[in-house]
Amino acid sequence: MPGPAGPFGIRAARRRYVTVCALLWLMPGLGMASMVLLFTERGMSLAAVAGLLAAHSLTVAVLELPTGGLSDVLGRRPVLALAGALNVVAFTLLGLGTTAWVLTAGMVLMGAARALASGTAEAWYVDTVQASSGPGAELRTGLARGGSATSAALAAGLLIGGGLPWLLSLGPDPGARLSEATSGAVLPLSVPLLLGAVLRIVFVGYVLTALREPPRPAATVRSVLRGVPVTVLGGLRLGGRDALVRRVLLTAAAVGSALAAVELLVPGRTVELTGGTGSGALVYAALACAGFVCSGVGSHLAPLAARVAGSGERAVLGCLAAGAAGLLLLGVTASSAHPPATVLAVAGFGLVYLGLGAASPNENDLLHRRVTSAGRATALSVQSLAQQLVGALTGLAVGALRPGPLPWLLTGAALLAGALLWLRRVQPARTPCPSRPSPAPTVE
Secondary structure (H helix, E strand, C coil): CCCCCHHHHHHHHHHHHHHHHHHHHHHHHHHHHHHHHHHHHCCCCHHHHHHHHHHHHHHHHHHHHHHHHHHHHHCHHHHHHHHHHHHHHHHHHHHHCCCHHHHHHHHHHHHHHHHHHCCHHHHHHHHHHHHHHCCCCCCHHHHHHHHHHHHHHHHHHHHHHHHHHHHHCCCCCHHHHHHHHCCCCCCHHHHHHHHHHHHHHHHHHHHHHHCCCCCCCCCCHHHHHHHHHHHHHHHHHHHHHCHHHHHHHHHHHHHHHHHHHHHHHHHHHHHHHHCCHHHHHHHHHHHHHHHHHHHHHHHHCHHHHHHHHCCHHHHHHHHHHHHHHHHHHHHHCCCCCCHHHHHHHHHHHHHHHHHHHHHHHHHHHHHHCCCCHHHHHHHHHHHHHHHHHHHHHHHHHHHHCCCCHHHHHHHHHHHHHHHHCCCCCCCCCCCCCCCCCCCCCCCC
């Protein structure tokens, strides 16, 4: 039975969750198109750029679980606000920094912010809806819309981040005048990152004013230091003892493998297709934007997929199988540059993102019904960590193989294996109760 917040409260929570997802992921999209180019413009070698990206990835991996536990102990709103504040500093350092140590500090802070935000907004949404309508509340629609907002924000950020430096070079070349006026501190490629810093301030303000959450016991330094390790260990044990959670984690690993292959191999294929690095990079940017759009469409269709398939588990099976079919198309066309093969490869690329986008809300709907509020963000962090680690290992393996069909077929087989995990239904567990009683929040 709905709590005091009532149906209007659930709709408002859904709107606010979608807004947070859009604001959260617009900024990484802005930086995606210009960051590496800015680093090279500042004089960084390719090896130095790889080191900066590794610093970000390593920071995320190290902090993923502790920050998930921090969100479960301290609360969603303060952790999201802290993530936004760290990103303000990080994007400013990356936009203005000219030395390796300043840029490294920016990448480390951005990695810490990414770890803090990982799963936290989603945990807030599920907590709020379940506090309002009980543990059996419908979650899939909100999760699907959040996924669509994330993909749309990334696509929009990619277009804006790639277009701003180009616009600044037109006509009387305002970008050159901007660089001259700031003694080289602000380059045209810096503008998307600095815009991202400003938007992060907007994000922090929105989080602090709009994301109300159930009251929590007052946190002290001692309670946080004691509670975070306990929460993290609980999240790791959950994957060992619950068959459905274990499937979600194994599926996340398979998805990480698939995405690593796409991100590593597709740029080279676009260069081969166009015959130049510049034109290849432009085509890849357009293709990546189309991939985010397909992912967003897939997320939007996730509730329909569950209704058509008859259950969330069958929907995950079908959607992951569709993604595996997309990788197969990329594999069978890997050795051909003829127009029909190119069309099939593009269709396969879109199918990968469409399938993965539709699978994710259905997976997470099942996951949230197996965990309590006390460990929700930690469970999402474990899921994210599984995807990142296996993705990194797959990237190393794929990089060691000869280009051609084999890398695609191997990662396609891994994703298909992840899909087949959902062939058998897991016995439903008793819906977890909230870890501590709290009044239902009113979301206006």
